[in-house]
Amino acid sequence: MIPAPFEYEVAESVDHAVELLTTREDAKLLAGGHSLIPLLKVRLARPGTLVDIGRVSGMVGVLDAGEHLVVGAMTTLSDLVADASVSVGCPLLATTAAQVGDPQVRHRGTIGGSLAHGDPASDLPTTLLALDAELVVRGSGGERTIAAADFFVGFFETALGPDEILTEIRVPKTGAAGTAYLKFHHRAIDWATVGVAVVVESQNGSISSARVALTNMGPAPVRASAVEAALAGADRGAVARAAEAADRGTDPPSDLQAGADYRRHIAKVLTRRALTQALS
């Protein structure tokens, strides 16, 4: 399968990429290409110009900024898995990235592409939502910072404007909190049928706060607020009961992978397991 023809430009800097996005008709960014190229091949995407940001310097790597990590949008998933500051400061980011696709996919796929694509079955958006991360984007109107909770707007839809580039992600360190990302997927399909990310702060078995987010339980990742509320101030014995509320307020799809009812069931089971793992 061969993509339809397109113009191709290599961006030299973020500003250059913004300029190309603004001036070219129907331009689209190309990062690792592992979501976009398959779409080009089946011609579901037919951009006029591809703006390759794979050679922009300064968009790759992780910086330890004290309270949080600054992750360049072009950092590959395999580099996230291997990064020492990630495994110390925010291991949840590494354990989530390690569950994406296979090694070849992780060598090319980037965190920025994974977030900007807005696929409800993607893993990293859920984890960044549970981590209360912030996304820094730049466009012709300048730079702005968007909370993860406001970034994932809908089905393959994000808060990014047509001329905006996601440049970096600010991820708060998790310190002593227990964390986990678990997903259930079809044997031959890597994407999550359902996934759950949890960040739990506790002391001597008593939970001070829990943040729980779900993958593929609606058109965009969602927080399981009923579970979070049930756990705040509770002890660890409350986990099983609280997890029963995991599907409250969600709107899971029915598709070839699973029906909505089945997804609701898996969400509860995975939430219980993830909380138990994070607290152990």
Added chain:
Amino acid sequence: MRRTTLTVNGVRHELDVEPRELLVLALRDHLGLTGTNIGCDTSSCGACTIHMDGQSVKSCTVLAVQADGAEITTIEGLASNGEMHPMQSAFNEHHALQCGYCTPGMIMAAVGLLQENPNPTENEIRSDLEGNLCRCTGYHNIVKAVRAVAAG
């Protein structure tokens, strides 16, 4: 057309490619390196796995222009001085192939796996070869071959 430089198995090539040209087709059709197979053509099977700047990638999901300036290794580049690479010998010895269609990609993925993790457990081998599908062998002998190379 866009001038693109690829160093493939140590040899530098300058190609004029359309931006939409896939790396796997540049290797097969422009350079005649047909050892790299196309299986699914949808990023799933790993038959097209090569190394790009030292990392395993699926060449059906990379544009040739994205690889401009890169060092590429294909299955043809593994043997040296007429001697098979240890992974190739191990696949032979452990009967890790039947029809052979998945084999070039499987070997490139396996070599990449050991570069990143020289002493993998059996489970790690199985999960790191997740992106490579084999319709014949049932994987068992492939895992044996990789273990044999890791053990030295």
